[in-house]
Amino acid sequence: GAVVSQHPSWVICKSGTSVKIECRSLDFQATTMFWYRQFPKQSLMLMATSNEGSKATYEQGVEKDKFLINHASLTLSTLTVTSAHPEDSSFYICSASIHNSPLHFGNGTRLTVT
């Protein structure tokens, strides 16, 4: 079946630094990828929709200048958390869409900002 790979699986960074998270579709081409954030004991919250070759579409309340999304190829989307702060600590999950098929999710990235 389709596989979505996320890297890194966890990262610790200092406040004020930037962190990049990669999401790859390993055996299929994904024109659309989605980025979610999940806080402990809560559901997944959609942050943005990443479209290959065009600008991402952000959900209301998500700062596009803070969460930079790049979808330069059909197999790779990246999320960069810029100037990270402790409140950005969360579990970030990407998913990829194939036409006429269920969404496939990566295994998530645990970000801890100290």
Added chain:
Amino acid sequence: LAKTTQPISMDSYEGQEVNITCSHNNIATNDYITWYQQFPSQGPRFIIQGYKTKVTNEVASLFIPADRKSSTLSLPRVSLSDTAVYYCLVRYNFGNEKLTFGTGTRLTIIP
């Protein structure tokens, strides 16, 4: 986007059949119903998807009544490893429509 409602939590004993029902009153004609399982610190894992009547695979069954306003995920003979959060979602299957998660059902299996 169709909104889904499901119980916040459920408990069950090992070996029993577990049924989790989800309501989606405003499901659209082209929407499919999909269930995901999520373990702590992992991404959601696809369980089963259906459009109407009954779908069965090696891990679960999905029952969808004729009006499609609800669906029931059935897990046969659960084990401790089935303790997880289960999400019911509806999505237009033929496009790149975004998927919005509800609260999910936290299933706890008791030994």
